[in-house]
Amino acid sequence: MEFLSSLIIEKLKKKSPKSENFRHAKSNWKKRAVAFSYSNFILCLTFLFLYIPLFVIIIFSFNKSEGAKLTGFSFRWYEELFLHSGSLWMSLFYSAVVAFASALIATILGTLAAIGISWYRFFGRNYIQSVSFLPMVLPEVIMGVSLLIFLSGINMNLGLTTIIIAHATFCLPFAYLMVSSRVDEFDYSIIEASHDLGATEKQTLFKVIIPAIMPGIVSGFMMSITLSIEDFVITSLVNGNVETLPIFVYNMIRHGVSPVINSLSFVLILIICFIAILLRKGLKSFAAAH
Amino acid sequence: MHTLLKTLINKMKDKKTTNKKSFQLEIASKMHSAKLKQKTTGPAYAWPMGIWFTIFFIVPILIIICYSFMKKDMHGGVQKVFTLSAYKSIFAKDNDTGKFIYLPILFRTLWMTIISTVFSILLALPCGYAIARSKHQTMLLILVIIPFMTNSLIRIFAWQTILGQDGLLNQIFKFFEIIWHFITGNKDWAFVPHKFMYTKAAVILVNIYMYLPYAILPIFTSIDRFDFSLLEAARDLGATKFQSVIKILLPGIKSGIVSSIIFTFIPIFGNYTVPQLVGSTKSYMLGNIIMDQIQKARNIPLASAFSVLLTIVTMIAILFMLASDKHEKNLKKQEKNNH
Numbered sequence: 001m002e003f004l005s006s007l008i009i010e011k012l013k014k015k016s017p018k019s020e021n022f023r024h025a026k027s028n029w030k031k032r033a034v035a036f037s038y039s040n041f042i043l044c045l046t047f048l049f050l051y052i053p054l055f056v057i058i059i060f061s062f063n064k065s066e067g068a069k070l071t072g073f074s075f076r077w078y079e080e081l082f083l084h085s086g087s088l089w090m091s092l093f094y095s096a097v098v099a100f101a102s103a104l105i106a107t108i109l110g111t112l113a114a115i116g117i118s119w120y121r122f123f124g125r126n127y128i129q130s131v132s133f134l135p136m137v138l139p140e141v142i143m144g145v146s147l148l149i150f151l152s153g154i155n156m157n158l159g160l161t162t163i164i165i166a167h168a169t170f171c172l173p174f175a176y177l178m179v180s181s182r183v184d185e186f187d188y189s190i191i192e193a194s195h196d197l198g199a200t201e202k203q204t205l206f207k208v209i210i211p212a213i214m215p216g217i218v219s220g221f222m223m224s225i226t227l228s229i230e231d232f233v234i235t236s237l238v239n240g241n242v243e244t245l246p247i248f249v250y251n252m253i254r255h256g257v258s259p260v261i262n263s264l265s266f267v268l269i270l271i272i273c274f275i276a277i278l279l280r281k282g283l284k285s286f287a288a289a290h
Numbered sequence: 291m292h293t294l295l296k297t298l299i300n301k302m303k304d305k306k307t308t309n310k311k312s313f314q315l316e317i318a319s320k321m322h323s324a325k326l327k328q329k330t331t332g333p334a335y336a337w338p339m340g341i342w343f344t345i346f347f348i349v350p351i352l353i354i355i356c357y358s359f360m361k362k363d364m365h366g367g368v369q370k371v372f373t374l375s376a377y378k379s380i381f382a383k384d385n386d387t388g389k390f391i392y393l394p395i396l397f398r399t400l401w402m403t404i405i406s407t408v409f410s411i412l413l414a415l416p417c418g419y420a421i422a423r424s425k426h427q428t429m430l431l432i433l434v435i436i437p438f439m440t441n442s443l444i445r446i447f448a449w450q451t452i453l454g455q456d457g458l459l460n461q462i463f464k465f466f467e468i469i470w471h472f473i474t475g476n477k478d479w480a481f482v483p484h485k486f487m488y489t490k491a492a493v494i495l496v497n498i499y500m501y502l503p504y505a506i507l508p509i510f511t512s513i514d515r516f517d518f519s520l521l522e523a524a525r526d527l528g529a530t531k532f533q534s535v536i537k538i539l540l541p542g543i544k545s546g547i548v549s550s551i552i553f554t555f556i557p558i559f560g561n562y563t564v565p566q567l568v569g570s571t572k573s574y575m576l577g578n579i580i581m582d583q584i585q586k587a588r589n590i591p592l593a594s595a596f597s598v599l600l601t602i603v604t605m606i607a608i609l610f611m612l613a614s615d616k617h618e619k620n621l622k623k624q625e626k627n628n629h
Contacts, residue, residue, distance in 0.1 A: 039416035050437045053448030113339035120332025128340040137559020141577045146350035169346045249443045265444040272439045
């Protein structure tokens, strides 16, 4: 989501595209009235395809009976969700703890590394850079399996700690990327100025660099939290007895589906839409300010 | 989620460095990087992350590579003896039937992944084009992202509700069959639910659903950056709409298409949850074998061997993408030199 925001900001900020011709051609292309075209038609179909499952879930969350047949309207499953699902809220609590802790680790390490790698040349720089790229592209199963074998090899008890370690590992590349794209924009002469004015390394870091790259840090943190809350495959391998939210949902799906999932999904979808709309308004005001 | 974001971020970075950085800034940054070579603070900043990755990522991967060459012991551990038996048992045959056990699953994984990827790209091309051309890009992008941000298990569950025994699709079929039999006057007839769930088609469909945004976004970014005056020029020179798209647009957005292919192919190839929840044992994929070997059979060497196989396939895909990127960059360089 944060990534999307940066993409959109980038798009809104973009004032100097390739050439005059490019801009004219593009605006001409866009000026044409929305008419029937195959691409628009397929886009509509795709949106239908993408949204039908979500609507089905929303409709079924208001269903009266438990089965897959619509029998009537009721708030029964919402009542169940908010009042009688203790273990669900417990799993949400674990998810929140894991997400917060792993995002914190990932953001701190990622920020430091982004500063180090963008501005300094030293031994092992290429190694660190290429290693940080790998966890993003390898399938999750591999990372989970290798971590599980490693953790059981060093006799570590599976539980909250191991989940946090695993999550921090797969969030770290994203936190690093987010911060480093911000650090790249940053003008190094400001730091030289702070050094010239007598600031120590530590003072420069906390009073100059970190405030300047704060947006990158925040988006890295948010991104890590979303990724961590989403993850199922890696968590299911290293979780021990701890149930995070995705694992709870998975168990519910496997052993006798309860429509509580529907109502939970609707609540989650609402939250996501809310964030998306909030983001969009923020973006517009941001664009207007520039 | 992972990989796609990375490409896009990279793409954006490219744009920044090529378009925005002025010449002076570049010189200044070169000068300070030359100065910084002597400093020791760099390692102190960067190595904490380097060490974290080494311990929790590189070492585990090396361990499974080692384990894949070792022997399974009775208690679900490994004996430290060098052997190729894990790799041999990939080609193992069933004692009763004499058929290969794992090979069909590997081939199935491959063809199912290829079909899902092809369909995703075929859908993503017109979608990316339509979004790039539209006035409401931001809106449409957010619309693409929303289902994608919903928990993946919940989306799979939604498909279960649609495809299941008395799910939505079957109810629709029932409705139409009732009408049909009413019209034809056939009375002794009973509705037999169609089997949609637990088939290969269901796995492919849900895979496409899950990874479509991965395909749309890179294609969208490359079409958005495409120089549309070229299309106009082609039309002015007498090309038909179809010709101009095939000969100008598609080669122009090749790198976007390649990254779309890679970033749908890799996650689908290593997928575990979709075949597990909407498929049966007849539509198991590579990810399921690995998880089964770890969680049920406790055969760590075999699971490691399969993981190594999966890693190699992924690596080949990534190298392929990097190579095509490089090729394109070289072409652009040559063009510049020619001018």
